[in-house]
Amino acid sequence: MQVFSTFEYSSYIELAISELERKGIKKEEIFIVPLNNRMEDRRIFDSLHRADGVSLIDLGMALATAFSVIGASIGFKLSWGPIYWGLISAFIGFILGLGIKLFMFKVIKKNQRLLRGKHSEVILIVDCRTVDAEMVEQTLWKNLALGVSKVRSDKL
Known part of the structure; x- marks a missing residue:
């Protein structure tokens, strides 16, 4: 089973990872992906096909x-x-x-x-057994995850 979660970039990610490792999840089963920040400024004027809900007029x-x-x-x-x-x-x-x-x-x-100072989020993916999924989910919620989702995989 895979457990996906998102975090704001903070020390809580490190705390969650170390707690998962203490509870028996191997380092090879934890995958972290930081998201990139937007480099260009947002456009002010809307086009016919894209609108952001902000009106200037x-x-x-x-x-x-x-x-x-x-x-x-x-x-x-x-x-x-x-x-x-x-x-x-x-x-x-x-x-x-x-x-x-x-x-x-x-x-x-x-x-x-x-x-x-809104920073981009970090995606944390934990590959674990089905019996450990609830423990992993509770650990992530306890360490201030923004969202958590479980996906069942056939190989485990």
């Missing part, structure tokens, strides 16, 4: 609506009239909202991601 549309109402109201007193001033102020509100969202995602969210 929502604040721009809200500010465009608010600015157009105010601009149209003030436009009754100005020389170009309410329609032109409503469209001009809607455009200004949209650009302002888009600029605020871009600033938030490029500067503030990037700093939060760097401060949080």
Whole structure:
């Protein structure tokens, strides 16, 4: 039986491995795979086939609506009239909202991601007998595994 688990990169992996070795699992039956971190920055603009669920235009549309109402109201007193001033102020509100969202995602969210220090996970695979699978699973959970799964193999 194979037991798969994921860990954050920390000393708990070493503790789990040493505890498994003390309980009779050989070094040759333990396999560790560190995952690589993303090197390039995430794209901000979505394409037709890929979207990440983050909208850049929502604040721009809200500010465009608010600015157009105010601009149209003030436009009754100005020389170009309410329609032109409503469209001009809607455009200004949209650009302002888009600029605020871009600033938030490029500067503030990037700093939060760097401060949080989220590291890639490590995958730990343990090849063991079926009778030892429950003990291995409990050991991994006790050492703060993020997830654990058992896969039955035919050879054992």
